[in-house]
Amino acid sequence: MTASKPLPFARSFARPVSATHPDCARVGDVPQDRTIHLTIVLKPSTPIDPTTAPLSREEFAARHGASSDAISRVEAYARAHGMTVDLADAAQHVVRVSGTVKQACAAFRPEKLGLYRFAGRAEPAMAREGSLTLPPELSDDVVAVMGFDERPVARAHFRRLLASGDNATTQGTSVVSAAARSTSSWSPVDVARHYGFPTDVTGKGQTIGLIELGGGYQASQMAAYFKTLGVSRTGTLTAVSVDRASNAPDNDPSGADGEVQLDIEVAGSVAPGANIAVYFGPNQGSGFFDALNTAVHDKTNAPGVISISWGGPESGWEAQDMDAMDQTMQAAGAMGVTVTVASGDNGASDGTDQTYMVDFPASSPHALGCGGTRLPRSGSEVVWNDGASGGATGGGYSTHFTKPDWQSGNDESYRGVPDVAGNADPETGYQVTVDGTSTVIGGTSAVAPLWAALIALANEKNGHPAGFVNARLYATPTAFNDIVSGDNNGYSAAKGWDPVTGLGSPKGAAIIAAVASATT
Numbered sequence: 001m002t003a004s005k006p007l008p009f010a011r012s013f014a015r016p017v018s019a020t021h022p023d024c025a026r027v028g029d030v031p032q033d034r035t036i037h038l039t040i041v042l043k044p045s046t047p048i049d050p051t052t053a054p055l056s057r058e059e060f061a062a063r064h065g066a067s068s069d070a071i072s073r074v075e076a077y078a079r080a081h082g083m084t085v086d087l088a089d090a091a092q093h094v095v096r097v098s099g100t101v102k103q104a105c106a107a108f109r110p111e112k113l114g115l116y117r118f119a120g121r122a123e124p125a126m127a128r129e130g131s132l133t134l135p136p137e138l139s140d141d142v143v144a145v146m147g148f149d150e151r152p153v154a155r156a157h158f159r160r161l162l163a164s165g166d167n168a169t170t171q172g173t174s175v176v177s178a179a180a181r182s183t184s185s186w187s188p189v190d191v192a193r194h195y196g197f198p199t200d201v202t203g204k205g206q207t208i209g210l211i212e213l214g215g216g217y218q219a220s221q222m223a224a225y226f227k228t229l230g231v232s233r234t235g236t237l238t239a240v241s242v243d244r245a246s247n248a249p250d251n252d253p254s255g256a257d258g259e260v261q262l263d264i265e266v267a268g269s270v271a272p273g274a275n276i277a278v279y280f281g282p283n284q285g286s287g288f289f290d291a292l293n294t295a296v297h298d299k300t301n302a303p304g305v306i307s308i309s310w311g312g313p314e315s316g317w318e319a320q321d322m323d324a325m326d327q328t329m330q331a332a333g334a335m336g337v338t339v340t341v342a343s344g345d346n347g348a349s350d351g352t353d354q355t356y357m358v359d360f361p362a363s364s365p366h367a368l369g370c371g372g373t374r375l376p377r378s379g380s381e382v383v384w385n386d387g388a389s390g391g392a393t394g395g396g397y398s399t400h401f402t403k404p405d406w407q408s409g410n411d412e413s414y415r416g417v418p419d420v421a422g423n424a425d426p427e428t429g430y431q432v433t434v435d436g437t438s439t440v441i442g443g444t445s446a447v448a449p450l451w452a453a454l455i456a457l458a459n460e461k462n463g464h465p466a467g468f469v470n471a472r473l474y475a476t477p478t479a480f481n482d483i484v485s486g487d488n489n490g491y492s493a494a495k496g497w498d499p500v501t502g503l504g505s506p507k508g509a510a511i512i513a514a515v516a517s518a519t520t
Contacts, residue, residue, distance in 0.1 A: 038147035050333025065090035144320035146286035156259035158445035196508035202273030209303030215256025270453035307452035309445035329366035333468030342444035344394025348490020372424025383486025406471035409497030421501035480504035
């Protein structure tokens, strides 16, 4: 067999575990007989252009699926090392294989592998550092080899408003304390009404996909919430299991349940006629990718818009994982699927020890990055910034993705985040229930499903999927309420696009008109 060589450095290097998770602790080596599941991501056979008229999923597979020759070579290589091929899907650009850690290490040679204990996880997780290797006959076809690293890559971007004296854990989120419940909170329906969302459509015939990396919901509690709100839901609610993850409520309102149920309640009340499919995946690079990839290529539920309220600093991601997920978001756009993503709740630093850092996957050029504002009952809408302990909208410039051609107003060389904004301040937050208890929640987590619901309404009203909307939105700045006051502890809002609230918050009818064209 020909000699192996490292994958290109930018795609293969895994950062030191202590750098991305300083509180972790190494507890030992990975047992060689442990079962491992890998996702091998391949390049499309022809370049993907998400700005053209949307393709059906069948047309996309025929035009852009991974080549059968590349798939055959990957399958043969895995089997030669004793691994089992569990799935080979040309449309999804993936080959999934399983075997022992010993077999996987022989095939892909991770430089350093170990077991680590991470906060919030009961069992130690596997993580790797350094490079992977591939034989020359595969290296030009492979975007990523995912599954060696199980460290958590994302956190939920919501903040729960608590009355003074309340207690809550902070797993996956942060908590904002308040002397009393804010009197300026809104129901999701009221927020939509304020932004001028249409009332003559409900999202009927549309499906909103939600990506979740933990927690869950009880259908009866969701139905009770909508009834209390006076919303007549006609759309369905479906849970989809990915990579052995499932709908598993943990009864912790400040944990992942808060994220899952916030997403369902915002999207479901603003677009009551839309079906909702909730994709549950593990919180690790391969799990996040597989959940998104499953949603994008799901022919059964066929979401026309996907909302993601999870993410993490770019500095905590492996480059190959970001490239793989970005490729999937390109595929989404090509098939008419819009992807809305929360930009983060920790200001310009994204909660790191660096002054400037953006959140991924919001920083993908093929995502609609959603930032946050403070929306008072009276007075001007401004940037959401409650200080270091209270949170602020994420925003800034990517260090990985270059500036897309359509991003007018960005004078830097790299992708600016966010693209759009909406109400996110917990003190002007959303009246929801979590695990059956009424609460008020904010954060950019609420903005992604709000925008996803707006796109679902647009898809029904316009009679076709909006698809990749970024270029059309940047060409129509008058469709936004420009936010010109406030900062995110690093950048200041200004006239036009800025790396704090993007183009601004939506003018519902104008947004629907802006995305009415099926192409750029």
